[in-house]
Structure formats: structure tokens, C-alpha cells
Amino acid sequence: xxxxxxxxxxxxxxxxxxxxxxxxxxxxxxxxxxxxxxxxxxxxxxxxxxxxxxxxxxxxxxxxxxxxxxxxxxxxxxxxxxxxxxxxxxxxxxxxxxxxxxxxxxxxxxxxxxxxxxxxxxxxxxxxxxxxxxxxx
Numbered sequence: 652x653x654x655x656x657x658x659x660x661x662x663x664x665x666x667x668x669x670x671x672x673x674x675x676x677x678x679x680x681x682x683x684x685x686x687x688x689x690x691x692x693x694x695x696x697x698x699x700x701x702x703x704x705x706x707x708x709x710x711x712x713x714x715x716x717x718x719x720x721x722x723x724x725x726x727x728x729x730x731x732x733x734x735x736x737x738x739x740x741x742x743x744x745x746x747x748x749x750x751x752x753x754x755x756x757x758x759x760x761x762x763x764x765x766x767x768x769x770x771x772x773x774x775x776x777x778x779x780x781x782x783x784x785x786x787x788x
Contacts, residue, residue: 660734732780740785
């Protein structure tokens with residue numbers, strides 16, 4: 652079995668202050684901010700910046716225990732992950748395990764825009780935090 656993936660869903664960028672970073676993406680580059688969403692269970696506020704058929708997601712922590720807080724402390728702002736759109740994310744968990752890729756959770760989580768997401772540990776993917784995304788925004 653091979654996952655069906657047909658596009659980069661988004662590139663996640665960890666930021667301390669999204670409104671400050673939007674100066675680059677919106678004011679300088681002229682990209683469209685297509686929305687924002689809070690994910691309190693993950694401690695995130697996400698800003699969506701459309702670029703072609705994909706987008707950047709600016710990930711801003713809502714609190715000190717957000718999913719990106721330790722990343723920001725250790726590495727500072729920057730690219731956090733690459734997300735690939737897939738069909739059948741539940742099957743992806745088993746396939747990933749069978750191929751030696753370690754999911755960061757046992758089950759997919761709720762993602763922005765009503766999607767289901769699953770992250771693969773970067774130690775098993777060549778140093779890239781890879782997010783699998785099922786659904787459309």
C-alpha cells in the first residue's frame with residue numbers, strides 16, 4: 652500500500668508574533684491572508700497565508716505550553732514542518748509504523764479547518780517534521 656498524496660498542503664512556520672510577521676507576507680510580498688483560527692486544545696493560533704495553490708501557516712503560541720513553545724525556545728522562529736495532503740489518514744498511521752516511521756501520536760488529531768492531522772517524528776524522516784493532513788480547508 653502507498654499513500655495517495657497529491658500536493659503540499661502547507662508549510663508551518665513558528666512565530667512569536669504573527670501580526671509582526673504578517674508585515675513580510677502580506678505587506679511586503681503582497682500575499683493574501685485567507686483566515687485565522689484558534690486551536691485552544693493545541694495552544695495555537697494559526698494564520699493562513701495563501702501562496703499559489705498552497706499556503707503558509709503562521710503558528711503563534713497561545714500559551715507557554717503550546718505545541719510550538721519548546722520549538723520557539725530551542726530554535727527560534729522559522730520553518731516548523733511541511734504538511735502533505737493525503738487520503739486515508741487512519742491507514743497512514745499503520746503504514747507509517749510498518750515502514751519504520753514513528754507517528755508522534757497514536758491517532759490523528761483535529762487540525763485547522765476541520766482537517767485530521769498526524770505528525771511523523773523527524774528522527775525517522777531524515778530530520779523533517781512531516782505532517783499528514785486529511786481533508787480540505
